[in-house]
Amino acid sequence: MSRDSNITKIIGEENLKKLRATKCLLIGAGGIGSELLKDLILMEFGEIHLVDLDTIDLSNLNRQFLFRQRDIKQPKSTTAVKAVQGFNNSKLVPYEGNIMDTSQFPLHWFGEFDIIFNALDNLAARRYVNKMSQFLSIPLLESGTSGFDGYMQPIIPNETECFDCTKKETPKTFPVCTIRSTPSQPIHCIVWAKNFLFAQLFAADVAVNNDSENKDWGTTDEDEIKRIKQETNELQELQDIILSGDTTLIPNIIEKIFIHDIEKLLRIENLWKTRTRPTPLNSSQITTDLIDRNLDLSALWPIQDQIQKFSSITSKLMKRMKEEDNHIEFDKDDEDTLEFVSTAANIRSQIFNIPLKSVFDIKQIAGNIIPAIATTNAIIAGLSSLVSLRVLSLLDFAKITKPTDLNMVFTAKASNISQNRYLSNPTLAKPNCNCPVCSKVVRGVMNIQSDMFKHLKLKDLIITLSEKYNFDTEELSILDTTGQRLLSDFDFDSLDEKTLEEIKVLPGSVILVTDETEDNNGMGLKPLELYIESRKIDSRKTSDIELPDIKIPFVKMTTAEEEHNESSTQETPVLQTNEVITLDMDDNDKDIKKRKLSDESSEATQNKKSKQEEDDIEIIEEDDIIELD
Amino acid sequence: MSQVNQTGKLTADEIALYDRQIRLWGLAAQANMRSAKVLLINIGSIGTEISKNIVLSGIGNLCVLDNHIVREEDLGCQFFLEKKDVGKLKVDVCSPKIKDLNPRVNLTVDSDSLANKDELFFKQFDLIVATELRKDQITELNRISRKLNISLYVTGSNGLFSYIFVDLIEFVSEEEKLKTGRTTLTGEISSNRTIIEVDTRVDDDDPKKIFETIKTRNSYKPFDDMLQTATLEGKLTKRQVKRVNSIVPLTISYLTKIPSSVEELHKNTLSTCDKLGIQSSTLKDEYIQQFYKQANVEFAPVAAIIGGAVAQDVINILGKRQSPLNNFIVFDGITLEMPIYEL
Amino acid sequence: MSSLCLQRLQEERKKWRKDHPFGFFAKPTKKADGTMNLQKWEAGIPGKEGTIWHEGVYPLTIEYPDEYPSKPPKVKLPSGFYHPNIYPSGTICLSILNEEQDWRPAITLKQICLGIQDLLDTPNPNSPAQEPAWRAFQKNKAEYERKVLLQAKQYTK
Numbered sequence A: 001m002s003r004d005s006n007i008t009k010i011i012g013e014e015n016l017k018k019l020r021a022t023k024c025l026l027i028g029a030g031g032i033g034s035e036l037l038k039d040l041i042l043m044e045f046g047e048i049h050l051v052d053l054d055t056i057d058l059s060n061l062n063r064q065f066l067f068r069q070r071d072i073k074q075p076k077s078t079t080a081v082k083a084v085q086g087f088n089n090s091k092l093v094p095y096e097g098n099i100m101d102t103s104q105f106p107l108h109w110f111g112e113f114d115i116i117f118n119a120l121d122n123l124a125a126r127r128y129v130n131k132m133s134q135f136l137s138i139p140l141l142e143s144g145t146s147g148f149d150g151y152m153q154p155i156i157p158n159e160t161e162c163f164d165c166t167k168k169e170t171p172k173t174f175p176v177c178t179i180r181s182t183p184s185q186p187i188h189c190i191v192w193a194k195n196f197l198f199a200q201l202f203a204a205d206v207a208v209n210n211d212s213e214n215k216d217w218g219t220t221d222e223d224e225i226k227r228i229k230q231e232t233n234e235l236q237e238l239q240d241i242i243l244s245g246d247t248t249l250i251p252n253i254i255e256k257i258f259i260h261d262i263e264k265l266l267r268i269e270n271l272w273k274t275r276t277r278p279t280p281l282n283s284s285q286i287t288t289d290l291i292d293r294n295l296d297l298s299a300l301w302p303i304q305d306q307i308q309k310f311s312s313i314t315s316k317l318m319k320r321m322k323e324e325d326n327h328i329e330f331d332k333d334d335e336d337t338l339e340f341v342s343t344a345a346n347i348r349s350q351i352f353n354i355p356l357k358s359v360f361d362i363k364q365i366a367g368n369i370i371p372a373i374a375t376t377n378a379i380i381a382g383l384s385s386l387v388s389l390r391v392l393s394l395l396d397f398a399k400i401t402k403p404t405d406l407n408m409v410f411t412a413k414a415s416n417i418s419q420n421r422y423l424s425n426p427t428l429a430k431p432n433c434n435c436p437v438c439s440k441v442v443r444g445v446m447n448i449q450s451d452m453f454k455h456l457k458l459k460d461l462i463i464t465l466s467e468k469y470n471f472d473t474e475e476l477s478i479l480d481t482t483g484q485r486l487l488s489d490f491d492f493d494s495l496d497e498k499t500l501e502e503i504k505v506l507p508g509s510v511i512l513v514t515d516e517t518e519d520n521n522g523m524g525l526k527p528l529e530l531y532i533e534s535r536k537i538d539s540r541k542t543s544d545i546e547l548p549d550i551k552i553p554f555v556k557m558t559t560a561e562e563e564h565n566e567s568s569t570q571e572t573p574v575l576q577t578n579e580v581i582t583l584d585m586d587d588n589d590k591d592i593k594k595r596k597l598s599d600e601s602s603e604a605t606q607n608k609k610s611k612q613e614e615d616d617i618e619i620i621e622e623d624d625i626i627e628l629d
Numbered sequence B: 001m002s003q004v005n006q007t008g009k010l011t012a013d014e015i016a017l018y019d020r021q022i023r024l025w026g027l028a029a030q031a032n033m034r035s036a037k038v039l040l041i042n043i044g045s046i047g048t049e050i051s052k053n054i055v056l057s058g059i060g061n062l063c064v065l066d067n068h069i070v071r072e073e074d075l076g077c078q079f080f081l082e083k084k085d086v087g088k089l090k091v092d093v094c095s096p097k098i099k100d101l102n103p104r105v106n107l108t109v110d111s112d113s114l115a116n117k118d119e120l121f122f123k124q125f126d127l128i129v130a131t132e133l134r135k136d137q138i139t140e141l142n143r144i145s146r147k148l149n150i151s152l153y154v155t156g157s158n159g160l161f162s163y164i165f166v167d168l169i170e171f172v173s174e175e176e177k178l179k180t181g182r183t184t185l186t187g188e189i190s191s192n193r194t195i196i197e198v199d200t201r202v203d204d205d206d207p208k209k210i211f212e213t214i215k216t217r218n219s220y221k222p223f224d225d226m227l228q229t230a231t232l233e234g235k236l237t238k239r240q241v242k243r244v245n246s247i248v249p250l251t252i253s254y255l256t257k258i259p260s261s262v263e264e265l266h267k268n269t270l271s272t273c274d275k276l277g278i279q280s281s282t283l284k285d286e287y288i289q290q291f292y293k294q295a296n297v298e299f300a301p302v303a304a305i306i307g308g309a310v311a312q313d314v315i316n317i318l319g320k321r322q323s324p325l326n327n328f329i330v331f332d333g334i335t336l337e338m339p340i341y342e343l
Numbered sequence C: 001m002s003s004l005c006l007q008r009l010q011e012e013r014k015k016w017r018k019d020h021p022f023g024f025f026a027k028p029t030k031k032a033d034g035t036m037n038l039q040k041w042e043a044g045i046p047g048k049e050g051t052i053w054h055e056g057v058y059p060l061t062i063e064y065p066d067e068y069p070s071k072p073p074k075v076k077l078p079s080g081f082y083h084p085n086i087y088p089s090g091t092i093c094l095s096i097l098n099e100e101q102d103w104r105p106a107i108t109l110k111q112i113c114l115g116i117q118d119l120l121d122t123p124n125p126n127s128p129a130q131e132p133a134w135r136a137f138q139k140n141k142a143e144y145e146r147k148v149l150l151q152a153k154q155y156t157k
Helices: A005-011 A013-020 A031-042 A076-083 A123-136 A176-180 A186-202 A209-214 A222-232 A236-244 A247-267 A303-323 A335-351 A359-366 A374-391 A458-469 A560-570 B012-017 B019-034 B045-056 B072-076 B090-101 B135-147 B223-229 B238-242 B247-256 B262-276 B285-294 B300-319 C003-018 C109-121 C131-139 C141-154
Strands: A023-027 A047-052 A091-096 A115-118 A140-146 A149-155 A409-411 A421-424 A442-449 A476-480 A485-488 A510-515 A523-525 A528-535 A554-556 B037-041 B061-065 B106-110 B127-131 B151-158 B161-167 B170-178 B187-190 B193-202 B210-219 B328-332 B338-341 C025-030 C036-046 C057-063 C074-076
Touching: A005 A013, A005 B072, A005 B285, A023 A031, A031 A047, A031 A076, A031 A140, A031 A374, A031 B300, A047 A076, A076 A091, A115 A123, A115 A374, A123 A140, A123 A442, A140 A374, A149 A374, A176 A186, A186 A236, A186 A335, A186 A359, A236 A247, A236 A303, A247 A303, A247 A335, A247 C131, A303 A335, A335 A359, A374 A409, A374 B045, A374 B300, A458 A476, A458 A485, A476 C003, A510 A523, A510 C003, B012 B019, B019 B300, B037 B045, B045 B061, B045 B090, B045 B127, B045 B151, B045 B300, B061 B090, B090 B106, B127 B135, B127 B300, B135 B151, B135 B161, B135 B223, B135 B247, B151 B300, B161 B223, B161 B247, B161 B300, B223 B247, B247 B262, B247 B285, B247 B328, B262 B285, B300 B328, C003 C025, C003 C036, C003 C109, C036 C109, C057 C109, C131 C141
Parallel strands: A023 A047, A023 A115, A047 A091, A115 A140, A442 A528, B037 B061, B037 B127, B061 B106, B127 B151
Antiparallel strands: A140 A149, A149 A409, A409 A421, A421 B338, A476 A485, A476 A510, A485 C036, A510 A528, A523 A554, B151 B161, B161 B328, B170 B210, B187 B193, B193 B210, B328 B338, C025 C036, C036 C057, C057 C074
16 A cells, blocks of 8 residues: 555545646645645645745744744744655745735736635735635635634635625724723723833834924913923823933832822713722832842732832833834833833723733733634644545535535534534535625736836826726726725826836736716726736737726625615624623524634634524624724 | 642743643643643554644643554655654654654653553553544443543544544533523533533623633443444434434444445444434435445544544643533534534 | 725715715825825814804814724824813714724714714713813813814914
8 A cells, every 4th residue: 555545545546646736825834834734745735835924933832733942933934844844745835925925926926826725814914815816716715713713714716705705803992081091901901001101102203302392382371382282292201201211210100100190080070970980009109129020920919019010120121222222112022011011001900990910911912812722723724625625626426516515614612602513514605795805896917018117107007997998087096905095086196197117006016996987876887906917028919008808897886884784784783892602502403603713813803604504693703902092 | 530630830931832822721721731641542643633732732641552563555644654664663653753742741652552451551541542443442441441430532534534432431521601691500401411500700801791600510421332322312303313414323333333345334324323313314325435435544634623623622621621522523524514412 | 904995995085075064175195105095084174153163174184994994993183182072192082983882884984074073062071081171161161162262263264
């Protein structure tokens, strides 16, 4: 028996040949990526191209089984490829780079692959790859995990739901009022400490003082100007202390933010009619002890230790400011910044009668750390590689008659959704007719001769487009989707005479072209999205711009407003925040679903209405990723 | 279970290494795992996956028992093995590779035959995971595990299909979940599970959130009993009965008696359907054909899924988190269905 | 940024072009490269006739996050703006601009602008955002009105 005898028993010799000729793209060599690489190799995929931009970190080693302590700081893609050499039988091509980098990975490069496996950790890249798969109609196997939760979704362009057909949950934000004046949970204080206090003191652009002297304050009343100045930059005096490097002034900082500012809030009586009043620190609690001591990061420190640590860490950061060009960014792995944020948040929590947290816990919240384990990644990667056999039509005895026969999967037992199934496996849904990516635009590739970017003007492009697709030049708007740049529209033509190169419309740019004309019935042309590729100079070609032969549909223009109103009536109630939903454990017939996503780094969770039989309950989970004002 | 609770504190290095999972199951569970002693019987494709997962997660002690020699076809489904290893003892090849995954784990290997092992040997362990065994081997192992009060997981490959059998004898699990709507009541919730206690706790951070801590007693059956008495009658609704995956009766039938032909498999499975209380019309012909063809075939992606599920459950019960699997799970690699039945 | 965000912003521009309230203006800002930035707009809100605010047209900046329209835009008046519900930094404390409160993806730029115009003359004393204007509004109306009128002159039409 030989190495491939097992796979032959499953898919047969003919299909094994096809598999050996299959070229796949694997994006991500992290938690899911390491697992997928192993699975795809053992399945005898012919060629596997592996892309990752990241380097290996200690906290990866609990699950990314191809990496060792000795590999820390090495690039993931090349290290992974080296690590699998012992059992590899495929052609492997590693790339270090960002998949969204159009110069390294132009559209035609994606076009070389038969199938794409996403093993990504962020929403932006997922959306980008989804769009590339839509441009090229290449099947995409999307996946993600977060702790015990995971999902895997095959995407067959134009046939099944794409990644953007369902709304993705985004990081939670908090009302500015809650953060600044009336915190009631630890997270409010952490957001305040990180995004307001730390950002203002250490990461703000240093204000140029002279500027404020000449500013027109709209009044000549001295007191009034003083007030405005004070209010405008609440933390100016604190910034000055930090920049002065005079650590004997640290008690003044504590006094201002933990006593005076709180007293000021107390004076606004309306805030405390229905809330517990905060208790400012007592000035006797302020310490001048600046010695930095080692404390247990997973323990809860008493308030005096918090204040002492806050003082000593502030002193440390003040010294660092001098060496670091007066600018330090918050980084969860920079212990000084983490301890500053932790102690500041905890002191504020104490003041507002909110429970304190350990540095270990605060690191997770402030650093948007998403738990990640080997098992969930292994399961999801296994499912993704397994379903590829059906996507590629390599299981003769289980041929799909239509792409919507394929199954997607999310964890059910581990996610506490069901006690009688380990996985939920709904069949795929058709594309959502309101999807901004796969339904609301038509798509194509525009080839421009490589030497023409510096000669062609935006106006030339507008004319060529209008001639080809019968657009009304006056009503045409052109948007560069990378950078959200509006290049031209009814009220904006000052760039029309510029060359494509001057306005940075270059190979890899994706432009959105819309004729805004609408008839009396609200009908108009669908927007056109064009990927710009550069074409080699070819004297036989007569035109500098080659546009795709697409018939642009004339459709009813629904406004976003109408869509949201529609969907709000259709949708099942949606829960905000970290909730897992109603488990009807005793009702076996209820199929309860959930989709949650996001994985190892920041980024968001997805929720999606799954379609499987009747009893749908929609569940949304949200990671507490924070954002403020 | 002879759980030694050396909750010696984790070092700062360990906390940093296991950071992303401690955030999921907490420091106490991680410390519990460090004191656990696990026996893995047979390191095939699923065994490889299980060893990888539990070693990465920081299990304290692992022993691998396997007397097989590396064969050429193993190379296509077991990532520890290389071409040059063909003909060597599997445990000798795998041992340094497992060790390298996480040097903190105390690993021992044993190339003795399972049949030679007595109670004294098994007594050392808190938990046994056995893969790719025959019925008689499972039955004997289960007899010992019951006698010594050791948790047992059994799993095996059939190409695109696979199964997991669990016998934790009796296990009280404690789970915490957000209360939504109605209060959970104590009492029997299924044939093998009874809720014995429910406590509520208000979240420290957000007083609007109320958590329920639910203690559930899970009872189990020995493997032999399960094969003999397995039934779905009264456990499923009519609609569910109609939709029972063919892999369920096929797996049970194959575990009960290895058929010598596909016709025999068909015949045996029809009587299994009868016993289970499901209609024989649910049995799909292509599944019978494929199951027979793929029986005992190891396949990497399926091993990854099953190995992941078993390892996760092992970690959960060692860390005493989440309710454990109970007690028979099958996986269908075509539809990706993975139902859990209390048989 | 999502396609949804981009398509929606383009639609906001189209909609504003077709229909916007008298005396208001709103348009995307220019980037350094001369293109228009659809994610950052400038607008002018006239004070309502017959109120102490009527003499001014108050400049707004509107920043749309990548997650718009799931998330609301960040809307600011100039820093130091005198109003009980405006933070010292200029950030506006208004329920339709808060994700956890009344923000809905269907809310348009026009509705936001009208909402802010309303807020100017009808402050909500229960959501104070700065002490001086709040205190004066509660305890010393004459002082409050004097300062509002003074400020209106600064932003005169």
